[in-house]
Amino acid sequence: MDTTNVVAILLFILPxxxxxxxxxxxxxxxxxxxxxFIELINGVALSFPILFIVxxxxxxxxxxxxxxxxxxxxxxxxxxxxxxxxxLIISVLVGIIAGLLKSPLTELINLVRVNxxxxxxxxxxxxxxxFLLSNNESKFLEITINGKPIKGFAxxxxxxxxxxxxxxxxxxxxxxxxxxxxxxxxxxxINTYVDIEKNIVIKDYDTSDxxxxxxxxxxxxxxxS
Numbered sequence: 001m002d003t004t005n006v007v008a009i010l011l012f013i014l015p016x017x018x019x020x021x022x023x024x025x026x027x028x029x030x031x032x033x034x035x036x037f038i039e040l041i042n043g044v045a046l047s048f049p050i051l052f053i054v055x056x057x058x059x060x061x062x063x064x065x066x067x068x069x070x071x072x073x074x075x076x077x078x079x080x081x082x083x084x085x086x087x088l089i090i091s092v093l094v095g096i097i098a099g100l101l102k103s104p105l106t107e108l109i110n111l112v113r114v115n116x117x118x119x120x121x122x123x124x125x126x127x128x129x130x131f132l133l134s135n136n137e138s139k140f141l142e143i144t145i146n147g148k149p150i151k152g153f154a155x156x157x158x159x160x161x162x163x164x165x166x167x168x169x170x171x172x173x174x175x176x177x178x179x180x181x182x183x184x185x186x187x188x189x190i191n192t193y194v195d196i197e198k199n200i201v202i203k204d205y206d207t208s209d210x211x212x213x214x215x216x217x218x219x220x221x222x223x224x225s
Contacts, residue, residue, distance in 0.1 A: 011084065013040075015054075015091040016047030022095025023102075050094050054087050128164055131193045131204070132157050140186050140210065141168060142203040151182060166202075177217065185210040 020042045055070075062079070064070055073079045110121040125134070132139070132154070139154040143166065152168030174180045188206035195201075 011087060012047055012051065013044060015050045015087050016045065017043030018088075018091045019043070019046045019050060019095035019098065022092060023098035026096060026099025046094060046098070050087065050090050053090050053094075054083070057086055057090075058083060127193065131191060131202070132166075138207065140182075140205045140207055141166070142205065143168070144201040144203075146199055151186075180213075185213055 017039060020039060023046075058064055058070075061082075062073065064073060074083075113119040114121060140151070141154050142149050142151045144150075150168060152170050154166055155169045156167040158165045186205040186207070187209070189203045190206050191204045193200075193202040193204070
């Protein structure tokens, strides 16, 4: 196999893999752990539309209307640089668009399922993602593991396809106030996450009372200063 064939194979496979990885990073990953074979299949599938777009651009730029002309042009280092650059740009754009379109496409599918097929809505999001990762906002959680409760503000989460772990914290500054009382400020539970297999229960508390308490402290400090 000569160098041209190797380059051609790489240019066929790598754009889709790059686009698939970008799409994966933009959208939340599913709960299933990925493997190299699935990544390769998804990458090859994405390579077809990417190379189709690149072929159209190159066709109008270089007037290449026959496949043998493409093969011959690949031996030209300048053309190879241009072709690779265009492919890289299109791969990145396709990856971004694919990641951004996943949610609207799911909504469109659910619209058909509910209104035409009279079925339930469905999506690829895990309960972990919906509960913790969908909204970028501060959460005060109570995690009960085998009957032992732990409370705190959620600081870090692992993604759905990793081992599910959470870091809880209580900022030191809160302990400077004698009237800081979590039992009083956090009383209403908004959502409850239950892992039936591992016997884990996570309660998401409403933070409106806590926010009001923080605002009162801020006003007090402002009036003093």
